[in-house]
Amino acid sequence: MKKKSETKSIKHLLENQREELLRQAEITQEDRKPVELDQSQVGRLSRMDAMQVQEMSLEQERRREIAIQRINAALIRVAEGEYGSCLHCGEGISSKRLEFDLATPLCVDCASG
Numbered sequence: 001m002k003k004k005s006e007t008k009s010i011k012h013l014l015e016n017q018r019e020e021l022l023r024q025a026e027i028t029q030e031d032r033k034p035v036e037l038d039q040s041q042v043g044r045l046s047r048m049d050a051m052q053v054q055e056m057s058l059e060q061e062r063r064r065e066i067a068i069q070r071i072n073a074a075l076i077r078v079a080e081g082e083y084g085s086c087l088h089c090g091e092g093i094s095s096k097r098l099e100f101d102l103a104t105p106l107c108v109d110c111a112s113g
């Protein structure tokens with residue numbers, strides 16, 4: 001059982017992480033725009049470079065979206081008092097594991113099995 005104050009700070013940390021992800025999504029938005037055919041639009045970058053940047057940025061964006069979904073799910077568990085319990089077996093997740101990844105929904109056994 002988590003203390004109330006502890007739950008509060010976990011919520012805060014999760015929200016901070018989500019905020020940071022959303023901020024990154026915003027500042028990299030330019031990179032994910034479709035590559036312009038007009039060379040002058042991409043400046044000194046060649047079209048190939050621009051496409052590579054776009055590809056990488058899209059991949060990062062996909063990962064960010066997954067991370068945000070995990071955080072949202074973790075925040076729901078915090079709200080429901082379920083945070084810290086494995087979603088699969090219901091056992092408590094070790095604090096070391098949660099420290100490493102606040103939004104992890106599974107205990108180490110279920111995650112590896």
Ligand SMILES: [Zn+2]
Nearest residue numbers: 086089107110
């Ligand atoms: Zn488990």
